[in-house]
Amino acid sequence: MSRKNHRSAWQRRALYSLYDGFCKLAPMLRPVVDSLGMRRSGRLLAKVEGCVKGSLFECQMCGECLLSSTAMVCPMNCGKRLRNGPCGGVSADGNCEINPEMACVWLDIAAGARQMTEPPAVNQVNPPLDHSKQGAATWLRIIKKSAEPPPEAVADHAAPGARAPGSFELACLSGNFVVTAEISPPDSADPHDLLQRADHLRGLVDALNVTDNAGANCHMSSAAASALLAADGHTPVFQAACRDRNRIALQADLMGAAALGVRNMLCLTGDGVGSGDHPQAKPVFDLDSVSLLGMVKGMRDQGRYASGRKLTAPPALFLGATANPFVPSFEQRVLNLEQKVMAGAQFIQTQFCFDLTLMERFMEEVRARGLEKRCHILVGVGPLPSARTAKWLNSSVPGVNVPPAVIRRLEQAHDHKGEGVRICIETINALKEMAGIRGIHLMGHKNEALLAEIIAATGLADRPTAGDFSSLAVGD
Ligand code: SF4
Numbered sequence: 001m002s003r004k005n006h007r008s009a010w011q012r013r014a015l016y017s018l019y020d021g022f023c024k025l026a027p028m029l030r031p032v033v034d035s036l037g038m039r040r041s042g043r044l045l046a047k048v049e050g051c052v053k054g055s056l057f058e059c060q061m062c063g064e065c066l067l068s069s070t071a072m073v074c075p076m077n078c079g080k081r082l083r084n085g086p087c088g089g090v091s092a093d094g095n096c097e098i099n100p101e102m103a104c105v106w107l108d109i110a111a112g113a114r115q116m117t118e119p120p121a122v123n124q125v126n127p128p129l130d131h132s133k134q135g136a137a138t139w140l141r142i143i144k145k146s147a148e149p150p151p152e153a154v155a156d157h158a159a160p161g162a163r164a165p166g167s168f169e170l171a172c173l174s175g176n177f178v179v180t181a182e183i184s185p186p187d188s189a190d191p192h193d194l195l196q197r198a199d200h201l202r203g204l205v206d207a208l209n210v211t212d213n214a215g216a217n218c219h220m221s222s223a224a225a226s227a228l229l230a231a232d233g234h235t236p237v238f239q240a241a242c243r244d245r246n247r248i249a250l251q252a253d254l255m256g257a258a259a260l261g262v263r264n265m266l267c268l269t270g271d272g273v274g275s276g277d278h279p280q281a282k283p284v285f286d287l288d289s290v291s292l293l294g295m296v297k298g299m300r301d302q303g304r305y306a307s308g309r310k311l312t313a314p315p316a317l318f319l320g321a322t323a324n325p326f327v328p329s330f331e332q333r334v335l336n337l338e339q340k341v342m343a344g345a346q347f348i349q350t351q352f353c354f355d356l357t358l359m360e361r362f363m364e365e366v367r368a369r370g371l372e373k374r375c376h377i378l379v380g381v382g383p384l385p386s387a388r389t390a391k392w393l394n395s396s397v398p399g400v401n402v403p404p405a406v407i408r409r410l411e412q413a414h415d416h417k418g419e420g421v422r423i424c425i426e427t428i429n430a431l432k433e434m435a436g437i438r439g440i441h442l443m444g445h446k447n448e449a450l451l452a453e454i455i456a457a458t459g460l461a462d463r464p465t466a467g468d469f470s471s472l473a474v475g476d
Contacts, residue, residue: 007112012072023068026142027143030143045140046061046135046136057073057074058077059076061136062133063132063135063138066083070122071113071115071116072112073112075105075109078105080283083129084126084336084339085104087289090328092327094329097399106332107329110332123342127294128291163318166470167235167466168207168235168237170469172439179463180209180441181208181442181451182211182442183448184211185220185222186219189220191228194220195229197446201451204455205455209441210222211239212244212270213243213270215276216276216279217277218276221253223256227256227261242285243283243284245284247286251299251305251306254296254299258317262317263316264318266321267345289322290339291343296317296344299314300319319346320346320348323337323349323350324350325350325353325361326355326401330361334362334366337371337375340375345375346375347438348375349380350378351401352402352443353380354384356434363436363437372437372438379431379440379441380441381427381428382451383417383450384420387410390402409423424454425457425458428460442454
């Protein structure tokens with residue numbers, strides 16, 4: 001895919017002035033539209049709009065144009081068609097996770113916004129796309145001056161019920177250092193393996209984050225695995241990625257998970273299908289993580305599906321999202337976090353942290369914006385077994401960035417695995433001292449026993465965990 005990005009500042013301003021001028025003058029065409037009728041005008045305008053905006057902006061005619069708030073860059077050229085970006089898979093050189101030949105569209109939008117005389121708010125939360133409008137003329141709306149209804153304001157905090165005694169949310173609110181761990185569902189219809197691995201972490205973590213076809217590789221569903229863990233006395237976080245399901249399937253799954261006792265949900269956009277074991281699959285990306293958060297928050301707080309239809313009993317969910325402070329652009333990363341908090345994220349789990357300098361730089365900006373007071377930030381950590389794995393993570397897992405200094409340290413060590421554990425423990429100890437960090441999120445693929453050893457080695461095994469908190473012990 002080719003794309004005209006990195007326009008100069010004057011080109012962007014000129015295009016914006018042209019577009020803005022057209023929008024102001026367009027209502028003068030109202031009598032023509034009235035005489036032709038809505039249908040014929042719509043068809044005619046769609047053709048003209050498609051030609052003009054297609055040649056100027058590589059417009060994809062989504063029917064809900066965002067150009068004036070995206071620095072005149074069409075976001076529909078994003079590899080995942082995100083309405084709220086960038087995703088966490090941007091490569092270190094700023095190129096797209098899905099189309100590595102192309103610069104990330106959302107970084108182009110951010111760069112463009114900085115060049116505008118009156119920069120648009122690139123951290124605004126855009127509602128999900130209405131796919132039924134694909135190909136329709138947005139100019140018709142401009143001519144008729146009928147504004148889109150603004151996205152509904154959402155209440156700023158959790159629904160009753162999510163803070164039940166022993167919940168992950170209460171652990172976060174307790175002020176104690178929180179520990180969560182990732183657990184991957186099995187490639188088996190027998191839950192035994194999952195429950196056995198989870199047992200290594202019983203009483204050591206505040207929640208188990210159950211991955212959702214991580215890396216686009218197929219496993220038992222996160223909703224089912226979360227329900228199995230909840231029934232076995234664990235506190236699962238149901239991970240839901242937008243890559244594999246549209247908004248109907250996502251809502252159905254979360255209602256099912258909530259009915260089976262799951263009280264925490266992590267909203268993700270998801271990696272592209274190209275990185276997994278089914279590259280021939282159709283990527284869905286009907287929503288992005290920000291619009292998924294907004295949708296689930298609406299279900300929880302307003303008791304309605306995205307369609308507006310009423311729920312008999314809304315799900316009580318503690319809502320989370322991810323952040324990646326380790327990929328460009330670093331300014332955009334904090335804005336993206338803010339966007340997720342505005343959309344409803346109450347806790348954040350970051351990508352693997354191997355670079356404390358970048359983490360501190362990110363946190364400085366987070367603290368400057370007061371975001372650490374609006375969400376609980378848990379930093380992703382994990383042991384690297386070898387320099388080879390570190391290099392593989394850099395080249396094959398979107399959004400992971402292991403710095404050269406860490407790779408050198410692993411290469412020079414006699415005991416690679418032991419060195420990886422030492423690096424992980426040092427990172428955790430440093431994070432414990434970093435202002436604004438509420439806890440850690442441990443990741444180590446099917447290595448739960450080692451994660452338990454790391455928790456013990458960092459002195460975190462004796463702290464009270466989620467199950468120890470009663471609602472009476474913690475204030476709001
Ligand atoms: S890196 Fe992510 S946000 Fe950027 S264009 Fe590619 S898919 Fe979209």
